[in-house]
Amino acid sequence: MACPFCNPKESGNTIIAENEYAYVIHDKHPIVEGHLLVIPKRHYETIVEMDEKTLCGTMLLVREMEKRLMERVGVKGLTLRQNWHPFLKEDELVVRHVHFHIIPREYNDKMASGIERIELSNIKKNEIAKKLR
């Protein structure tokens, strides 16, 4: 199977932002509104494999998106997360191409006590993407 993160547009994703090294899309199975993925354009399975320029370029895009979420969406908390073999029960969701989750947080949210996915409409997704572009 072709890697969906090597070919984000063919996989039906909208690119919210990008730089030379990485791009940003919505998580297809978001935990909360504004749950983004920052993904290097080249295929790596782990952070350890990433070359210095790609790792730095990817993190600069993470920094930029966190800034936009704070300034434009008004999020009051953020969690950055990158999993290598998280051994989730929902293992069919896992794509073996490094991706960094940016997850807005709020008081008393569910993240401290586990992970639950939500449904997010395309309208809502577009609304958030518009603020972040």
Next chain:
Amino acid sequence: MACPFCNPKESGNTIIAENEYAYVIHDKHPIVEGHLLVIPKRHYETIVEMDEKTLCGTMLLVREMEKRLMERVGVKGLTLRQNWHPFLKEDELVVRHVHFHIIPREYNDKMASGIERIELSNIKKNEIAKKLR
């Protein structure tokens, strides 16, 4: 109160590794064995505040520590996590100086269903640190 991450040694921490921009210690309240913190030497509250060199330097140390955990400790999975205002119930644990958690993962661990802290003896801590230095 003085920031404990600005003065790690005075706060009783042992530095496991460091580079020009960041250093590594054990998490004082680990979720699992080998739970590390990678911390920039300069004080920042968020990733957004971090200058490019510090952000990149910190991530290169993250990459190095993930490599050591894989090669020397034999971990089979890893989660990288950075929280800004995670709104944990255990809020007294939170230090307002950016720190990146590196958390070894294994099949059927507890992280997918919540967070539980463990006690880790100094002997065990030293054992792991020795492998990672």
